[in-house]
Amino acid sequence: MKMFVSAAAAALLIALPAAAHNHGDKPAAEKADKAEYAKATADIVDTAAAAGSFTTLLAAAEAAGLVDALKGDGPLTVFAPTDEAFEKLPEGTVASLLLPENQDQLAGILKLHVIAGKVKSKDLAGQQIEAETLNGTVSIDGTDGVTVNGAKVISADIKASNGIIHVIDTVLLPAG
Numbered sequence: 777m778k779m780f781v782s783a784a785a786a787a788l789l790i791a792l793p794a795a796a797h798n799h800g801d802k803p804a805a806e807k808a809d810k811a812e813y814a815k816a817t818a819d820i821v822d823t824a825a826a827a828g829s830f831t832t833l834l835a836a837a838e839a840a841g842l843v844d845a846l847k848g849d850g851p852l853t854v855f856a857p858t859d860e861a862f863e864k865l866p867e868g869t870v871a872s873l874l875l876p877e878n879q880d881q882l883a884g885i886l887k888l889h890v891i892a893g894k895v896k897s898k899d900l901a902g903q904q905i906e907a908e909t910l911n912g913t914v915s916i917d918g919t920d921g922v923t924v925n926g927a928k929v930i931s932a933d934i935k936a937s938n939g940i941i942h943v944i945d946t947v948l949l950p951a952g
Contacts, residue, residue, distance in 0.1 A: 777819065808823035819847045820854055825941055829943075832862040833869060833886075840883040846890075850938030853891040855914075855924050857947045865947055887911035888927045888948045894940050912950060940952040 821843055824830040837843050837851035845854070861869055871884045876936055887910035895907070907916050914925050922929040927946035934941040 786849045817937055819938045820850070820852060820936045820941060821846045823934060824854075826857060827934075829858045830856055830859075832859045833857060835883055836862075836870070836874065836886060839876075840879055840886050841882060842886055850936075851892075851894045852939035853895040854939065854941050855891075855927070855929070855944045855948065857889070857927070857944050858930075858940050859933060861927070861945050861947050882952060884911050885947070888914065888942075888950055894899060896940065896941065898931065908927060914948065 791843070796810075806947070818826060818874045821834065821837070825834060837846055846854070861871075872878060873885070890905055890910045892910065900916055900922050903918045905916050906913050917923045922932065922942070924942075924944060925948050925949060927944040930945050931943035934943070
């Protein structure tokens with residue numbers, strides 16, 4: 777758990793457009809953004825649970841021992857595959873990954889879905905970038921909607937008290 781949080785702190789953030797500064801004061805847009813997230817009272821895990829379409833993801837996070845990290849301070853950006861996304865995996869894959877002996881492999885897969893810091897869809901619009909997750913690099917294409925390693929973002933910018941969730945239609949898997 778602590779290793780996950782340490783990895784989150786050490787992970788590189790996506791380079792976002794620099795904000796203009798008004799004589800040392802934070803820009804109005806940045807203040808509004810912080811106020812917007814301050815209104816979100818549920819963390820990433822509770823927000824996903826309330827949505828009702830992430831039961832497999834949440835079960836996987838529990839099996840991988842990552843729930844506490846996803847409930848932590850953040851900020852984190854999570855590319856969250858739906859239950860339907862998990863159903864696209866070959867039969868038996870999810871059941872196998874949930875076995876205790878596969879906890880490290882499962883954690884690796886889930887960490888590929890997490891970026892340290894908040895990344896909004898507007899920051900990705902029109903760009904093709906490589907982003908560091910907690911378990912490697914993903915390719916994000918924001919030139920026609922947003923995709924992450926080919927997975928389509930089907931709902932973006934869901935606010936949580938400790939970050940942001942982008943819903944994706946496919947589970948991201950490590951290369952190799």
